[in-house]
Amino acid sequence: MDALELRIAKLLREKKLTLATAESCTGGLIAHLITNIAGSSEYFLGGVVSYSNESKANLLNVSWDTLNAKGAVSKETVIEMAIGARKKLNADIAISVSGIAGPGGGTPDKPVGTTWVGLATPSQVEARHFIWNGNREENKKLSAEAALQFILDYLEGKLK
Numbered sequence: 001m002d003a004l005e006l007r008i009a010k011l012l013r014e015k016k017l018t019l020a021t022a023e024s025c026t027g028g029l030i031a032h033l034i035t036n037i038a039g040s041s042e043y044f045l046g047g048v049v050s051y052s053n054e055s056k057a058n059l060l061n062v063s064w065d066t067l068n069a070k071g072a073v074s075k076e077t078v079i080e081m082a083i084g085a086r087k088k089l090n091a092d093i094a095i096s097v098s099g100i101a102g103p104g105g106g107t108p109d110k111p112v113g114t115t116w117v118g119l120a121t122p123s124q125v126e127a128r129h130f131i132w133n134g135n136r137e138e139n140k141k142l143s144a145e146a147a148l149q150f151i152l153d154y155l156e157g158k159l160k
Contacts, residue, residue: 004148005033011155012043019151020091021047022060022081024072025099025115029144045089050081056098060084073098073110075127078118086120093154094120095147099130101139115143119150119159126150126159 002010012019021031031047034040048059053072056062062080070076081096099115106112113132119125130146132139153159 004145004152005037008034008148008151008155009037009040009043011152015155017092017155018043018045018090020045020085020089020094021147022085022094022096022118023047023049024051024056024081024097025101026097026140026144026147027051029140030095030097030147033144033148045091048085048088056081060088071110073100073114073116075116075118075129078116078127079120079125080118082118082120083125092122093151095151096120097143097147099132099139099143101136101143103136113139115139115146117143117147117150119154121154124159 023030028049034044050056050059053067057064060081061084062077066076066080078096078098082094086094096118100106100112102112115130116127118127128150132142
């Protein structure tokens with residue numbers, strides 16, 4: 001089986017679609033994986049690493065009301081991040097991720113490993129929730145892979 005990013009590249013080219021990323025806890029890892037593929041400039045428009053709440057608000061137009069009420073690691077925030085990235089970069093599809101990579105930062109409601117991934121397309125916005133049990137590096141890798149899988153599921157028509 002081809003790597004997720006290779007399968008995504010093939011489908012984005014075939015469908016003539018573009019992609020953007022909005023990353024927090026993965027720190028650009030999703031964009032890194034996508035751009036490891038030669039020719040990715042055909043479909044990858046760019047990404048925003050918005051680690052702070054200020055950058056989420058200023059660069060991606062995430063509402064301060066959302067950040068204050070729901071937190072940076074929430075369904076609502078990743079949806080707004082994906083919508084913001086899609087609009088800002090004029091992409092067909094945008095993927096976003098925000099999570100608590102660890103080892104610190106967790107709470108009883110949002111333990112270390114809690115991650116949300118958002119997807120925005122012309123016709124839908126969706127989010128997926130995960131709780132990883134790895135160390136910081138493993139949690140970042142699992143989050144990036146989950147984001148790539150989310151993109152692939154959309155491109156393969158597996159979303160509702």
